[in-house]
Amino acid sequence: MKAVILAGGLGTRLSEETNVRPKPMVEIGGWPLLWHIMKTYSFHGVNEFVVCCGYKGYMIKEYFANYFLHVSDVTFDIAENRMEVHRERAEPWRVTLVDTGDETLTGGRLRRIADYVAGDDAFCMTYGDGLADIDVTALIGFHRSHGRPATVTAVKPPGRFGAMELEGGRVSGFTEKPPGDGGL
Secondary structure (H helix, E strand, O other), X not given: OEEEEEXXXXXXXXXXXHOOOOHHHOEXXXXXXXXXXXXXXXXXXXXXXXXXXXXXXXXXXXXXXXXXXXXXXXXXXXXXXXXXXXXXXXXXXXXXXXXXXXXXXXXXXHHHOHHHHOOOOOEEEEEOOOOOOOOHHHHHHHHHHHOOOOOOOOOOOEOOOOEEEEEOOEEEXXXXXXXXXXXX
């Protein structure tokens, strides 16, 4: 099974970071969001990825073009124009990077990568900032057991503010940031 990652949006809410890089390349703990997403899928046995690139997609391509060098110990013999890899820590991933356009919406991006998932009975899809604590193995099992064309996951976001309970104009209770009302 493959995981399709939508990595083409502008990321305007993180503009202090995304004016210089695409949002999936914003780092957490020294690794891009995209890497964290891929590590999660890889943990569950999904090691083939189709990344829908858009805004500053060339930076994602450069990251993977140089990935092996960045995660390995190497010696460069400049005089001999030679490189020796001492220790490699590469992931078991196969990554296809597809330019799906800067302004393309989700459906258009999926349409543009159709050839890369053709022949697969199903694929996973997430956004390039879609970090979540999801048991991907269980999710895939759930999807297959129900025979539906798609399965969607959602989270109930935490509330933004504390909630007061009032009785007769007096505070009778307080709950610190209860779960939000995000429609679930």
